Amino acid sequence: MRVVVLGSEGQLGSEVAEACASRGHELHPFDRELDIVDGRAVREALLPLCPDLVFNCAAFTDVDEAERRPLESARVNFLGAQNVALACREMDCSLVFISTDYVFDGRAGRPYNEFDEPHPVNFYGRSKLAAERSISSLLQRHYIIRTQWLFGKRGRGNFVRTITRKAREGDVLRVVADEYGSPTCASDLAQALLLLAETGQFGIYHLTNQGECSRLELAREILEIMGLDEERAQPILYEELGLPCERPPYAPLDNFCLRLLGLPPLRHYREPLREYVEWLLEDPRRLY
Numbered sequence: 020m021r022v023v024v025l026g027s028e029g030q031l032g033s034e035v036a037e038a039c040a041s042r043g044h045e046l047h048p049f050d051r052e053l054d055i056v057d058g059r060a061v062r063e064a065l066l067p068l069c070p071d072l073v074f075n076c077a078a079f080t081d082v083d084e085a086e087r088r089p090l091e092s093a094r095v096n097f098l099g100a101q102n103v104a105l106a107c108r109e110m111d112c113s114l115v116f117i118s119t120d121y122v123f124d125g126r127a128g129r130p131y132n133e134f135d136e137p138h139p140v141n142f143y144g145r146s147k148l149a150a151e152r153s154i155s156s157l158l159q160r161h162y163i164i165r166t167q168w169l170f171g172k173r174g175r176g177n178f179v180r181t182i183t184r185k186a187r188e189g190d191v192l193r194v195v196a197d198e199y200g201s202p203t204c205a206s207d208l209a210q211a212l213l214l215l216a217e218t219g220q221f222g223i224y225h226l227t228n229q230g231e232c233s234r235l236e237l238a239r240e241i242l243e244i245m246g247l248d249e250e251r252a253q254p255i256l257y258e259e260l261g262l263p264c265e266r267p268p269y270a271p272l273d274n275f276c277l278r279l280l281g282l283p284p285l286r287h288y289r290e291p292l293r294e295y296v297e298w299l300l301e302d303p304r305r306l307y
């Protein structure tokens with residue numbers, strides 16, 4: 020297949036690009052050099068390539084900044100997503116768009132599946148939901164993938180890397196105890212995305228590693244992997260952080276539609292978490 024990956028330097032996009040290349044697909048990666056906010060540039064770059072499949076992993080991912088700078092974040096997360104969908108429609112190719120657990124409010128008291136009604140509580144979630152709706156009305160051949168709590172080798176920082184670094188530097192860790200989700204390994208997700216994109220079963224999917232935990236429990240698991248005292252991570256409540264963005268308190272994603280298709284579930288998060296923390300510690304430069 021001829022595959023375009025947008026956001027190819029990011030945490031997920033870099034893994035998707037690697038997975039595509041290792042499966043022998045013809046890969047066309049783009050990151051900042053193709054600003055997805057510029058619809059004309061998107062058309063001009065993609066149309067001559069005639070791709071079979073486009074992965075849109077490019078996004079404005081700082082959720083607190085999205086609250087402070089809604090226009091700027093929506094340009095990428097909504098307008099950019101729409102530009103890519105329009106180009107895909109013109110090229111008659113399939114699109115994989117990455118969305119988020121933040122389309123839910125986290126108040127259901129159980130994991131969310133794909134049949135649950137979204138109800139975002141922050142601007143990032145609202146703009147991603149608007150993009151989901153726009154894509155599904157513009158383009159039939161879409162896979163909308165909701166995921167959460169990514170950790171990967173490249174891209175901007177992530178929670179696991181931050182906790183590992185702070186623990187290694189000897190900091191006392193104050194970690195949110197009232198936010199729950201499923202940590203998800205970017206390379207596991209990339210493999211699952213490729214499998215799913217081969218099915219032709221277009222639609223919305225929740226894709227995360229199995230298992231769920233609070234941020235505090237995750238930090239303590241990282242300390243345990245590092246051979247450090249788990250009690251070094253002490254609980255705080257989310258509201259004590261005083262951050263601008265409200266977050267869903269309990270939003271693990273049930274990968275219901277993946278089971279429906281009979282596709283293999285992703286591993287329990289503990290397995291890739293251990294591999295990742297050990298990889299980080301092998302070379303401390305990876306922590307920064």
Ligand SMILES: NC(=O)c1ccc[n+]([C@@H]2O[C@H](COP(=O)([O-])OP(=O)(O)OC[C@H]3O[C@@H](n4cnc5c(N)ncnc54)[C@H](OP(=O)(O)O)[C@@H]3O)[C@@H](O)[C@H]2O)c1
Nearest residue numbers: 026029030031054055077078117119166167168169174175
């Ligand atoms: N990280 C998570 O925990 C998480 C959770 C749920 C959903 N998601 C979604 O998963 C997807 C991948 O996230 P990620 O963690 O891989 O993000 P990431 O590491 O920040 O990667 C996003 C990439 O897109 C680039 N980009 C930003 N604006 C762009 C633009 N206008 N045009 C072209 N490229 C642009 C970024 O460049 P710069 O670095 O220079 O900005 C970066 O290389 C996103 O859609 C995100 O919303 C992520």
